[in-house]
Amino acid sequence: MSQEIRNLEPKVLWNKFADLNAVPRPSKKEERVIEFMKQFGESLGLETFEDEIRNVIIRKPATAGMENRKPIVLQGHLDMVHQKNADTNFDFDTQGIDMYVDGDWVRARGTTLGADNGLGVAAIMAVLESKDLAHPAIEALFTIDEETGMTGALNLKGGILQGEILLNLDTEEDNEIDIGCAGGIDVTATRGYEEEETPENSVGYKISVKGLNGGHSGMDIHKGLGNANKIMNRLLFDGFENFGLQIAEVDGGSLRNAIPRESNATVIISGIYDEAFVFDMQEVIGDIKSELHTMEPNLSITIEKCDTPAKVMALGVQEGVVRAIYAAHNGVYRMSPDMEDLVETSNNVARVVIKDGTVEIKCLTRSSVESSKMDLANALRSAFELTGCEVEFGGSYPGWTPNVNSEILDVLVDIYQKQNTDKPDVVACHAGLECGILGTNYPDMDMISFGPTIKGAHSPDERASIKSSQKFWKYLVEILENIPVKN
Template sequence: MENVLKGLKPELVFKYFEEISQIPRGSGNEKAISNYLKSFGENLGLETIQDDALNIIIRKPATKGYENCPGVILQGHMDMVCEKNKDTNHNFVTDPIKLRVQDDMIYATGTTLGADNGIAVAMGLAVLASNDLEHPSLEVLITTDEEAGMSGAMALDGSNLKGEYIINLDSEEEGYLLVSCAGGVTAWTELNAEFTNYDSNKQGLLVEIKGLLGGHSGIDIIKQRANSNRLMGRLLNLLCVDYDLAKIQGGSKNNAIPRECEAIIVVNKDDVDKTKDCINQILNIFKHEFSTSDPDITIECSETNIDKVFTKETKNNVITLLNLIPNGIQTMSMDINGLVESSTNLGVVHTTENLVTFECAVRSSVKTLKEDITNKMDLLAANLGGKFRLESDYPAWEYAKGSKLEEICVETYEKLTGKKPIIMAIHAGLECGLLLDKIPHAQAISLGPDMFEVHTPNEHLSISSTKRTWDYLVAILKGMNQY
């Protein structure tokens, strides 16, 4: 380990953050990090549970004077979104995250940082390892697979948790207390891919849309950034030459707004220059539309070879779905100013030997709106002869106004800063809704330090905000015996 973060404060938090950054922990690849956490708890002599879903629960008894306080569950998730720049040589299954510090920020190098939600894991471990903190009985709960569908939280046995207050550490803005979030579901559409041969006198062209900012498909959807998969659909619909389509590939995670997409088309050799001119005209349209949100958008076109192309029907079905499937903000809340109520993100498009698949993250704070969006997708798939299915459906977290935990967190923040925190709901999926279904006697709140550009290779974490958030968490725990 390089000890890049050595000397940063709080020392224990950054020590453990750097340690877990050495362990690959993409969603679905959590065995190693789960075993590390299990050993961590056991080495401290603390009761530790690792369940079949690899979730970890580590219990720490209350300190003196806090034995009669309600128990606290500190909660986060161990998995991270694995995104990298196309020119970055990094294997998320085997390679550690390469950390770097720039001014007040911690970055990775060409990849996602994993502060979402590694910083929660690091804070939980620091609380467990510290001998000088005052606190009620604690349960540090670290779940698996949050980023890819929350299957860890879904599989959790709620009877293993005794705490009454859940402090979720999966938020990304200091000074905000989250009290509600959207529910969500992963929507899959599959279209049959039929291929045919093409005239050898024609030329294959690789068309690549690049330079988009991307972002978190929930939190950043309100920024209305360009979606590379959607733009490729528009480009294919706008092309001014006759062409065949051979392949389309874009995005890697449904919960990240896709930054890149590529398609292979085949045109008459005499039309190559005309095709490139047309693509440049389309690029100018995109640059104009997204000059503020995605100023560095670019489209590259280069010659390539291909063996076969889609049939005309497959090509038309793919283009139709790319252009008509619901994407982006669907409705805004009429009750909370500026809050997205429902949205979709066409995160992944993938071509295989016999299928073209489209993977969307659907979010909504209103269950019936979520159902309306997925019904539209189902109708579209059926009309194109495709198949549609839903996975990883999780509930919204409804606001429990005036909870005791909210009162504690608000008053503690005011004492520390002299300011009131902002109470808000977010259009992103947190595990609180699922946890509260399993622990109905509990109350929940979510907080965290400033993070930026999560789910992208430009993800970065504020060092000073992490210190202030740690001090705030310590103060919340210390103040529990006053209520």
Template sequence: MNDHLLQLSPEPLWRHFRTLCNTPRPSGHEAPLIATLTAWADAHGLTHERDAAGNLLIRKAATPGCEALPGVILQGHLDMVAQANAEHPHDFTRDPIQTYVEEGWLHAHETTLGADNGIGVAAALAILEDETLRHGPLEALFTLEEEASMRGALELDTDWLQGRYLLNLDSEDRGQVYIGCAGGADVVVEARLPTRDLGEHEVVRQVALTGLVGGHSGIDIHKGRGNANRLLVRVLRALEPFGACLVAYQGGTLRNALPREAFASIALPADEEAAVVARLAELQAELAAELAGVDEDVQLALEPAESAAPLTGAASRLLIAALHVAPCGVERMSVEVPGVVETSNNLGVVKLDEGRFHLCALVRSLRDSATQDLADRFRALFSLIGAETRVENAYPGWTPAPESTLLARFRRLHLERTGVDPDVKVIHAGLECGILGGKYPQLEMISFGPLIRGAHSPAERVEIDSVAEFWQVLRAIIEDLASARAA
């Protein structure tokens, strides 16, 4: 499958990306891919190891004469975000990603593409098999579960890596290089809420909110796109005067993806159903007008649903009110780095089933203290409805080092190879560099990559020409680090 990828250039990179597309690899299910990569390493005479967390490290000896040079670490994560359009049946643990080319971009059919971070992983593998490249000692570090929890980086062995320079290949903007990133934490809220019997004159209906663009909960958080959980809770507030009471809820699938769809089952008096349909039409028009230019295809529908016990009136109102005021979106812009979000939150996953409530939000900030404070606000808010809140998978930010010699080399080479002096950026997303830098403080690090858009959504795509440029610059920086040329 995906044989057309073999016609793209550079062929070694796209050949490896084809392997990644054909090997299912959602977070937590990287084992088949690791088996494939270790067999490939054996076939190419490369040594490989795994640490206690399961991360994979492949080593390649230096080109003769370069043995004493500082080592270079190529780093990326093996897993991908598993998102498919609701009407498209796709089992990410079994089915390959089906790709196609359109107007210079590579897309996937109705699912995420996995260019994040598959292109970076493919590039590292292609470097390892390149016998024309002059280089010092090479290490390719492939981490696990980056998209779900950062577990691979968080549990990485601290006495494993030997290199001095780390090239993180997990960025998504052409002509840019990243030297800092936000830290973050998952905020998990759980509660057991009281239910009641369904009334004799009540019916259960599902309110569906669909049609949003979605996207990356860090990179896209400031773009004004709709969050399905935020919007559906607003709709539920508007339906309370009609006697609507929550029965069940399912919104979002990943804490690091802007929710594109959300569904709420509600109990309401049967004689109010026509009025609710009319109100939903008004609300859809309101939301479409507010989201014009970014998410104007939002749709609201009232559909049949299975009968079940609703929450008590008080519990329903309290839960909807708490969700309505929960932090969501951009909290603060950075003063030190103009134009960059400092602190944000994504209401990523919200569930209610038989009175069991679950929420998973992802808080991000360039300041670890702000991450902690926003998480504590969740704890304070949801304690008012008797919920328990815990903070999980916290990871630190990456402090910029603008005077780095590695950065200076990269900027010079990028200008020489592409004619463009790259923009030096700090990203409001969770690159693994912050975690790795905490474990290996001696590392000099940069992050760069090709142009990827729509990451974490079925709109994900990668610009093909930018992949060739990315490959050219990657080879150049590795060869430059193997030379005596000054930065």
């Protein structure tokens, strides 16, 4: 790891981030980072423990003169999204993130950076280690599995935390203060199918979609970015409609909360349509690239001959599956009528796998309104069930209802205006912050979310602003000094 990262200011923040990024920490495989964080807390002589689900809690007493202030919870999640470019040779299970400085940005070489939520976690670590920062009594709450199910937040029991105010450090625009967020639900469609022998005189082709930006399926869903699964399905639909294309295999997307960047398919065409198929596909590819040129200038779609697969999907099942994926809504479903420019409800067609007699389609549906979330989830369910799929809902978590009368919100707004020349944007976001979930067991806790500017989260283009991180650290330090007095 480059020493230049550790030399960035503020060093207390970037050194902790470098330490954290040396520890592999994929969602659902957090054992190493849990032990890392426990050893960190214990090395400081602070009360450190796990709860039943393996969230880590570290408690630090108030500094002299701050004992009369309300106790606070500083909260971030330990796991990170693991995404890499197809041509990047990297093992997330064994390697630390390879970071470098690019102007005002810290990036990773060909992978996600882990600034989401690593910078927030690093800031909490720096506060815990500090000897000269003024602050009230602190509980540092490091949750697990935020990115793939909010498991840590969902299973944190009431009565463990003693704080009255929670500062969630997981927002990605430094001029925003978040007071609300979307809830979500996983929609998973599956079905089996009989494979059949490939007809004689068939020609095999491999279709690849790559080069898309990808990104956060909540924060970036309104940008009109390309979805590799929807693009691939469009190509398969056209090939089937016009030339009787049959699918041998499809593998598209990865994580439910990442907009799919790549998809690959192996298909067959009757030899009599060989040239016409390729010609037609190039026209469709041209149309897609033209439509997405502004947002996806690096989109690459290739069609190459390959060995003819021995078995393919039966046309009757294939027709229903392809039409269902075409019908499945992707992107913004409804904008909020109450908050300007806020996406209320959306869906990400995140993962499509067709292989060895099994179809699996995974979606993540988000909404800040519970009824609208379920409305869209049921629309997706209906489309998939019409083609014979079994549909399961899972991982449902609530949104976070904004509290415009929050006492800590007033503190943050005042400090931001004092430190900067403009006012902060007080917003609700379309991402799934843990505040809404934590609030179910801690309904009286005053919660707020803020953080440094991070771009491209959940994709290999993820990058963190150095200048913004300095702004964020200065902001956090003054917030800690100005926590309200106990009632």
